[in-house]
Amino acid sequence: MANLPGGTGMGMGMIAAEIERLDREDPFAGRRADFAIPAGVIYLDGNSLGPPTRWAAERLRSTVVEEWGGKLIHGWSECGWMELPNRLGDRIARLIGAGPGTVVVADSTSVNLMKALAAALALQPFRSTILTEEGAFPTDGYIAQGLCRFMDRTRRVKAVRAEAIEAALNEDTAVLLLTETCYRTARRHDMARLTARAHAVGALTVWDLAHSAGAHPIDVTAARADFAVGCGYKYLNGGPGAPAFIYVAPEHANAPAIIPGWMGHAAPFAFETAYRPAAGAARMRAGTPDILSMRALEAGLDAFEGVDLEALRAKTMRLGDLFIAGVGERPGLTLLSPREGALRGGHVAYAHPRARETLDALARRGVIADFRPPNVLRFGFAALYLSHRDVAEASQILRAVLSDLEDSSAA
Amino acid sequence: MANLPGGTGMGMGMIAAEIERLDREDPFAGRRADFAIPAGVIYLDGNSLGPPTRWAAERLRSTVVEEWGGKLIHGWSECGWMELPNRLGDRIARLIGAGPGTVVVADSTSVNLMKALAAALALQPFRSTILTEEGAFPTDGYIAQGLCRFMDRTRRVKAVRAEAIEAALNEDTAVLLLTETCYRTARRHDMARLTARAHAVGALTVWDLAHSAGAHPIDVTAARADFAVGCGYKYLNGGPGAPAFIYVAPEHANAPAIIPGWMGHAAPFAFETAYRPAAGAARMRAGTPDILSMRALEAGLDAFEGVDLEALRAKTMRLGDLFIAGVGERPGLTLLSPREGALRGGHVAYAHPRARETLDALARRGVIADFRPPNVLRFGFAALYLSHRDVAEASQILRAVLSDLEDSSAA
Numbered sequence: 001m002a003n004l005p006g007g008t009g010m011g012m013g014m015i016a017a018e019i020e021r022l023d024r025e026d027p028f029a030g031r032r033a034d035f036a037i038p039a040g041v042i043y044l045d046g047n048s049l050g051p052p053t054r055w056a057a058e059r060l061r062s063t064v065v066e067e068w069g070g071k072l073i074h075g076w077s078e079c080g081w082m083e084l085p086n087r088l089g090d091r092i093a094r095l096i097g098a099g100p101g102t103v104v105v106a107d108s109t110s111v112n113l114m115k116a117l118a119a120a121l122a123l124q125p126f127r128s129t130i131l132t133e134e135g136a137f138p139t140d141g142y143i144a145q146g147l148c149r150f151m152d153r154t155r156r157v158k159a160v161r162a163e164a165i166e167a168a169l170n171e172d173t174a175v176l177l178l179t180e181t182c183y184r185t186a187r188r189h190d191m192a193r194l195t196a197r198a199h200a201v202g203a204l205t206v207w208d209l210a211h212s213a214g215a216h217p218i219d220v221t222a223a224r225a226d227f228a229v230g231c232g233y234k235y236l237n238g239g240p241g242a243p244a245f246i247y248v249a250p251e252h253a254n255a256p257a258i259i260p261g262w263m264g265h266a267a268p269f270a271f272e273t274a275y276r277p278a279a280g281a282a283r284m285r286a287g288t289p290d291i292l293s294m295r296a297l298e299a300g301l302d303a304f305e306g307v308d309l310e311a312l313r314a315k316t317m318r319l320g321d322l323f324i325a326g327v328g329e330r331p332g333l334t335l336l337s338p339r340e341g342a343l344r345g346g347h348v349a350y351a352h353p354r355a356r357e358t359l360d361a362l363a364r365r366g367v368i369a370d371f372r373p374p375n376v377l378r379f380g381f382a383a384l385y386l387s388h389r390d391v392a393e394a395s396q397i398l399r400a401v402l403s404d405l406e407d408s409s410a411a
Numbered sequence: 412m413a414n415l416p417g418g419t420g421m422g423m424g425m426i427a428a429e430i431e432r433l434d435r436e437d438p439f440a441g442r443r444a445d446f447a448i449p450a451g452v453i454y455l456d457g458n459s460l461g462p463p464t465r466w467a468a469e470r471l472r473s474t475v476v477e478e479w480g481g482k483l484i485h486g487w488s489e490c491g492w493m494e495l496p497n498r499l500g501d502r503i504a505r506l507i508g509a510g511p512g513t514v515v516v517a518d519s520t521s522v523n524l525m526k527a528l529a530a531a532l533a534l535q536p537f538r539s540t541i542l543t544e545e546g547a548f549p550t551d552g553y554i555a556q557g558l559c560r561f562m563d564r565t566r567r568v569k570a571v572r573a574e575a576i577e578a579a580l581n582e583d584t585a586v587l588l589l590t591e592t593c594y595r596t597a598r599r600h601d602m603a604r605l606t607a608r609a610h611a612v613g614a615l616t617v618w619d620l621a622h623s624a625g626a627h628p629i630d631v632t633a634a635r636a637d638f639a640v641g642c643g644y645k646y647l648n649g650g651p652g653a654p655a656f657i658y659v660a661p662e663h664a665n666a667p668a669i670i671p672g673w674m675g676h677a678a679p680f681a682f683e684t685a686y687r688p689a690a691g692a693a694r695m696r697a698g699t700p701d702i703l704s705m706r707a708l709e710a711g712l713d714a715f716e717g718v719d720l721e722a723l724r725a726k727t728m729r730l731g732d733l734f735i736a737g738v739g740e741r742p743g744l745t746l747l748s749p750r751e752g753a754l755r756g757g758h759v760a761y762a763h764p765r766a767r768e769t770l771d772a773l774a775r776r777g778v779i780a781d782f783r784p785p786n787v788l789r790f791g792f793a794a795l796y797l798s799h800r801d802v803a804e805a806s807q808i809l810r811a812v813l814s815d816l817e818d819s820s821a822a
Contacts (some may be wrong), residue, residue, distance in 0.1 A: 036480040045484045057475040060703065064468040068449040068650055072779060073456045081651055108698020110672030111522060118561060139698070142686040146671040150529060151561055159684075202796025233699065239479055240492055241703035260557040261521030262550035270784065273545075273570075275553040287550070288644065291651035292471065294705045302614075368483055373681060400738035 022388040027311050034303050035385040042390045045370045047211060047347040047380030050237030056299040063295040086282060086290045091301045092245050096209060096228065097219030099367065101280045103247045105294060109210055109231045112246040115284050116227035118258035120175040120204045121155060127174035133284045134159045136182040140208055144177060152219060166197050173203035180218065181211035181345030184376060186337045188345050192223040199224065210234060215316060215346030217309035220247055235382055238297030243290060248281040252327045261286030303384055312383045317341035318392045319381035326395025330402045347380040354405055361401040367394045433799040438722050444712050446796040453801045456781045458622060458758040458791030461648030467710040472775045474706040496700045497693060502712045503656050506751035507620060507639065508630030511807040512691045513658055518703060520547060520621055520642045524554045526695050527657055529669035531615045533564060538585035548594045551619055555588060577608050584614040591629065592622035592756030599756050603634040617820045621645060626727060626757030628720035631658055646757060648794060649708030654701060658817045659692040672697030714795055723794045728752035730792035730802045731759045737806025741813045748789065759789040765816055774813040778805045
């Protein structure tokens with residue numbers, strides 16, 4: 001492990017032998033081969049786009065050739081296409097602590113967020129505020145603002161800083177809309193606590209799990225979350241723009257669907273004139289499910305079969321800790337993520353004035369990370385396909401790149 | 412052509428030699444090989460789910476292996492993924508007579524219909540009625556009702572019979588929502604005439620082109636349609652549940668988007684707090700585009716390269732005429748579609764009391780058609796992959812199946 005001379009930035013005093021031991025004892029070591037990642041690449045951007053599973057291409061081939069081409073229209077009944085959104089939803093349910101029939105896969109995260117918010121607002125006719133967090137992923141705010149604009153004009157969005165959320169909850173709060181793991185800093189919210197606070201003032205909750213599902217275990221049931229949405233293409237490895245999911249708590253099974261498409265109807269093929277919603281989350285299906293993309297997502301979910309989510313969480317946290325320790329301190333480099341693993345999701349973010357250049361230099365050296373303007377670098381630690389050695393090595397490459405940049409500015 | 416003895420049901424007196432001549436002179440004869448349809452199958456259900464092109468499987472493979480797996484996150488910039496919805500929209504634009512930048516591919520037809528209706532309603536603050544047709548595809552009505560329920564309560568949906576539409580247009584009509592080709596009967600509306608009538612009373616139009624795009628040339632520009640939506644998985648052969656499209660007329664380029672997702676933002680990666688919509692139809696993009704499904708749709712659109720749409724239309728009409736003539740009269744069989752080709756879209760529908768049994772018997776004899784409850788049989792005539800001989804043969808197989816059913820009830 002030439003890149004890891006003892007003592008450089010390894011604040012924890014982690015040594016090569018220790019890293020080797022962690023990899024030897026890694027319960028997921030055998031799963032690296034499940035993913036198709038180019039040789040020589042350390043992929044630290046699975047929080048933005050997960051890599052394909054090794055069987056994704058074959059899954060797509062057989063879906064196109066044998067199902068679509070071979071069965072044509074009969075694929076809908078003979079290949080289980082019609083139930084695929086529900087079946088995949090039930091598989092995602094395990095990852096987020098939801099019961100059967102409460103999750104469906106459909107549309108994009110943005111569209112599902114609209115459905116969840118609209119349903120929650122419909123259940124809260126006499127309250128006007130959607131309370132959310134400043135600096136959350138922009139699409140969530142856009143969607144919330146769009147709903148207020150298009151629905152009755154008494155609704156409004158109020159965004160406050162994370163530490164002000166609890167104090168801002170009051171009897172006018174219709175919905176608390178929060179992202180469990182911040183896309184930028186990876187700081188996690190305490191879902192159970194904030195949901196309880198929201199419920200205490202009579203508000204409902206909508207949780208965005210885009211950066212949570214597949215990174216660490218979530219328990220929407222224990223937290224008593226009302227609605228949740230999440231993304232198929234990050235830690236679930238469903239492919240670029242993969243279909244997203246939506247969770248509806250059992251007690252809101254009768255909440256109305258703002259996009260009452262025929263596939264959310266109780267009997268889509270009865271062609272009834274009046275809309276009669278399906279039971280539970282199934283009503284949050286809208287148009288015809290996108291089968292090719294759902295098969296790719298299914299291939300991604302296959303990689304989670306048999307995965308102990310607590311062990312996954314422990315490894316993700318350890319990888320993040322290892323990276324932070326390995327990178328250590330550098331001039332201009334500011335850790336944006338919580339240093340404490342328990343407060344952090346699957347990635348680690350830093351601010352650096354030359355973040356964009358750093359990203360490109362890392363890529364030239366085989367480390368793929370992620371940049372968010374103006375100055376944020378994100379490093380994602382997906383536990384199913386990264387080794388401790390990968391992460392330790394990436395931390396040293398980042399040190400080297402920063403050191404080169406410092407030298408070039410000094411020169 | 413053993414199945415076509417002169418005189419059986421060929422009301423037009425069409426003979427085998429004539430059918431052979433039509434196939435010889437068919438400008439699309441060479442394109443049959445572009446589609447992967449099982450040997451021995453006459454596929455008359457491309458109006459419900461088009462078959463894959465021969466290159467769809469390879470397109471998906473290279474997208475998964477080379478783009479997603481090979482480029483990972485860099486696929487968004489290096490493989491043109493980000494612009495794919497606009498690029499595919501511009502290709503569909505040719506099929507529907509739209510200008511560049513006025514069509515994007517996104518989401519499902521249901522979701523796009525919601526966007527189009529919401530935008531049109533927003534442009535009509537002082538009118539309350541969405542006028543539509545009784546018996547149109549149910550999801551359109553559901554979506555319209557859903558909007559009225561969730562938006563301000565002064566809006567309502569009024570459905571009238573086709574022949575009553577013009578008389579029902581008045582100064583309270585906000586939007587005229589119509590399907591150009593009826594999913595059931597294939598009866599076409601005169602888009603230019605009805606749009607002009609709507610405009611004459613100050614109403615806007617939203618056209619559903621699900622059964623039109625790729626079946627016959629549409630000219631949204633000449634018709635002065637305001638908004639239109641359509642389907643990727645029927646005549647466009649984009650795969651089961653393929654992404655749909657939405658058209659926004661240039662004069663409505665500033666109409667608001669009800670799903671203001673980040674991908675419809677003028678600068679999605681600037682992560683601005685406030686939503687600032689992209690120009691034109693691009694604002695109708697919502698969440699992250701579904702790249703795998705879009706590549707399959709792209710493969711379907713490739714089959715339209717160089718296709719003369721007027722010639723396509725002429726052949727589709729001829730195939731329908733040939734089928735109607737070949738089937739002739741049978742006890743209990745009622746033609747639901749216009750007999751006159753000019754009034755008909757790409758399919759031909761019949762009612763028959765034993766429609767379901769007929770469908771199954773046809774399938775056992777290699778003819779795949781489509782059933783809509785309670786008693787409707789639909790036969791789709793996609794001109795790119797069907798020969799005149801296929802259609803003549805299918806007509807005789809239908810006669811034979813019906814004759815067997817008649818015998819079995821008489822016995």
